[in-house]
Amino acid sequence: MASEAGLSAPDTKLSPDTVDQELAPYAASTAEWVGLSQGQLIWRRFRRSRMALIGMVVLIILYIGMLFCEFFSPYLLNTRFTDNIFEPPTLPRWVDAEGQFHLRPFIYKYDRKVNRETLEMTYTADTSKMYPIYFFVQGEPYKLWGIIATNIHLYGINDKKVPIFIWGSDRQGRDLFTRCLYGSRVSLTIGLVGVFLTIIFGTTLGVTSGYFGGRIDDFVQRFSELLMSIPQIPLWMALAAIVPVTWPPLRVYFGITIILSFLSWGGLARQLRSKTLSLREEGYTLAAKAGGGSDWWVISRHLIPNNASHIIVVATLAVPSMILAETALSFLGLGIRAPMTSWGVLLEEAQNVKTIVLNPWLLIPAFLVILTVLGYNFLGDGLRDAVDPYTR
Amino acid sequence: MIPIQPVSQDDQMVIEVKDLAVHFAVFQGRVPAVNGVSFTIERGKTLGVVGESGCGKSVTGLSIMHLLPTPPAELVGGEIIFHRLSTGEVIDITKLSPQSAEMRSIRGNDIAMIFQEPMTSMTPAYTIGEQIMEAVILHQKVNKREARQRAVEMLDRVGMPQPGRNVDSYPHQLSGGMLQRAMIAAALSCQPSLLIADEPTTALDVTTAAQILDLMGQLQDEMGMAIMHVSHNLGVVAEVANEVAVMYLGRIVERSSVDDLFYNPKHPYTRGLMHSIPQIGQRQRLEPIRGVVPEPDAIPKGCAFAPRCPLFSPATCPPIVPPSVTVGPGHEVLCYRYDS
Numbered sequence: 267m268a269s270e271a272g273l274s275a276p277d278t279k280l281s282p283d284t285v286d287q288e289l290a291p292y293a294a295s296t297a298e299w300v301g302l303s304q305g306q307l308i309w310r311r312f313r314r315s316r317m318a319l320i321g322m323v324v325l326i327i328l329y330i331g332m333l334f335c336e337f338f339s340p341y342l343l344n345t346r347f348t349d350n351i352f353e354p355p356t357l358p359r360w361v362d363a364e365g366q367f368h369l370r371p372f373i374y375k376y377d378r379k380v381n382r383e384t385l386e387m388t389y390t391a392d393t394s395k396m397y398p399i400y401f402f403v404q405g406e407p408y409k410l411w412g413i414i415a416t417n418i419h420l421y422g423i424n425d426k427k428v429p430i431f432i433w434g435s436d437r438q439g440r441d442l443f444t445r446c447l448y449g450s451r452v453s454l455t456i457g458l459v460g461v462f463l464t465i466i467f468g469t470t471l472g473v474t475s476g477y478f479g480g481r482i483d484d485f486v487q488r489f490s491e492l493l494m495s496i497p498q499i500p501l502w503m504a505l506a507a508i509v510p511v512t513w514p515p516l517r518v519y520f521g522i523t524i525i526l527s528f529l530s531w532g533g534l535a536r537q538l539r540s541k542t543l544s545l546r547e548e549g550y551t552l553a554a555k556a557g558g559g560s561d562w563w564v565i566s567r568h569l570i571p572n573n574a575s576h577i578i579v580v581a582t583l584a585v586p587s588m589i590l591a592e593t594a595l596s597f598l599g600l601g602i603r604a605p606m607t608s609w610g611v612l613l614e615e616a617q618n619v620k621t622i623v624l625n626p627w628l629l630i631p632a633f634l635v636i637l638t639v640l641g642y643n644f645l646g647d648g649l650r651d652a653v654d655p656y657t658r
Numbered sequence: 659m660i661p662i663q664p665v666s667q668d669d670q671m672v673i674e675v676k677d678l679a680v681h682f683a684v685f686q687g688r689v690p691a692v693n694g695v696s697f698t699i700e701r702g703k704t705l706g707v708v709g710e711s712g713c714g715k716s717v718t719g720l721s722i723m724h725l726l727p728t729p730p731a732e733l734v735g736g737e738i739i740f741h742r743l744s745t746g747e748v749i750d751i752t753k754l755s756p757q758s759a760e761m762r763s764i765r766g767n768d769i770a771m772i773f774q775e776p777m778t779s780m781t782p783a784y785t786i787g788e789q790i791m792e793a794v795i796l797h798q799k800v801n802k803r804e805a806r807q808r809a810v811e812m813l814d815r816v817g818m819p820q821p822g823r824n825v826d827s828y829p830h831q832l833s834g835g836m837l838q839r840a841m842i843a844a845a846l847s848c849q850p851s852l853l854i855a856d857e858p859t860t861a862l863d864v865t866t867a868a869q870i871l872d873l874m875g876q877l878q879d880e881m882g883m884a885i886m887h888v889s890h891n892l893g894v895v896a897e898v899a900n901e902v903a904v905m906y907l908g909r910i911v912e913r914s915s916v917d918d919l920f921y922n923p924k925h926p927y928t929r930g931l932m933h934s935i936p937q938i939g940q941r942q943r944l945e946p947i948r949g950v951v952p953e954p955d956a957i958p959k960g961c962a963f964a965p966r967c968p969l970f971s972p973a974t975c976p977p978i979v980p981p982s983v984t985v986g987p988g989h990e991v992l993c994y995r996y997d998s
Binding site for chain 2: 548549550552553554555556557558559560561563567568571572574
């Protein structure tokens, strides 16, 4: 800048003030990120990716729904309306049959007719009586998180004989929306718990294998290759068969989680091993040793933190495959069993052509799976770009 | 058992290296990286170690830290006697296991090291303050707050501007010179009695390098530590060292006081090095050393410098390693051309 100014107007000397003025825009553009912590810088880059933000918001909504599922659902997991099996979704209405607008949403009751020849059930809305929807209604009592006893549900109708199934009902007359919310408890957490275990297995084994090398390295790598070379579904089936039928559902859940994470640490371990192979040659590893650090000190204080961004991204991208694996296992009838519910268990009921033709709403859990998986993938993509300091 | 003798306060010796030999196992066989190196450093003194790449300078430094990667490196022989002032013991470092608690308590505490590349020797994941605190927390019974206090003090002493603020900077936010200062602060935070500086100014520009060398000299005067200054830059060594050891292919070929070495070099290799430095104001052709450093698996028997030596003659130089000849007070040369 200074030399250009000097060329065009050789007589004008640059005073410190002019230099300050010329540098001012530069200072302003850098000043906003100077002195920010690593986390703040990552958040800044992350915010720029719209899809990642959408993914994050969708996931937050799903997880809030999961946390307060008893409150958001109008019924309990096993509340049955025996007269209302396979009822199609009842959408809240604002305009009644006469074309009048009502501020408070309402529903019409469905009347069931069974065709004598085909046994096909048809539901028609009975427009004679409106059932208004109220919020924070009293319903069946429950204990939120097993602690807070209450009976308040987010929405419902006062006539307890008439059900409100916004996503329809299943073959036992249970509310699909309620069941999806309860099912997310398993489906959304199995990914997190499983990935947590995967990270512990993968990080310890991968980093130690890369750091020490030699025989430890050979053993860990060959073992992970062995695990990865076995076809997945037969292996799942074999391992799921180990889980005793007599186990309570909660223990089955943890059994399945451990099985899934035990099978999936291989990829992470290999990536971290190769990163560690290069990191252990870095000057700071030697410097830490020269400072008197033990092997464990170097691994825990220097190698794992420097791998952290990679671990976070891999973890985010691994959650969906965990969720899909659980869904697949439950779909095959090998995973979670009733009375516990997961999206895979719900989809097991939608396993035939009849469902797809006659009761397509039973496939809603599949869309929830897709939504979650996409959410995690976008979030992971955004995070990967955000934690890489070399992206602009 | 490790022989332990008491160190008295008036013991001036810090480290004695005797006949150190380190071999590297490589694909072609075994390569001697260090072959019978001996030297001593006294308290408050600086030994400059010069030589070209691959002559064993850094390996000697890492041997003292007991940080050689084994394999491929292998300690074949020799002793490294360290006079540990903090506990009053005389320890042979080669007898300790590299990962033993005792060796770890020496590293970073009694013997510290400064590395060549300040940019890669700092973990990018931590602030420099946390990295200075690391050695303090590992070795001294202080809590985090005191350690941080110490880090700020050290940064102040090494001339870091705004130490209270820069203690929270990440390595990428500082320049190479600043990082080298931070690294010196980290190395000196436990007041070591021996500092191994492995080409500490190579990655820096000359102005910054001069500042860093000044700083090291100042801190040495204050703390009285011994420094082993490894460098391939004769100018740097002339500036900082009291005594110089010239290494060629794993051996110290000449060792003398710094003035003797520069004004009265004896070994043909040292002379060759002096002649290959351009002198300001003299318009003469530079006289290079003939030939190239032999491949590590083709080191000649006897005097390793023989194939390149202008004074070599088969009559005077038999194919046996030449003995060390004392040519003056504290001046030793590994050459057949001199008589004691």
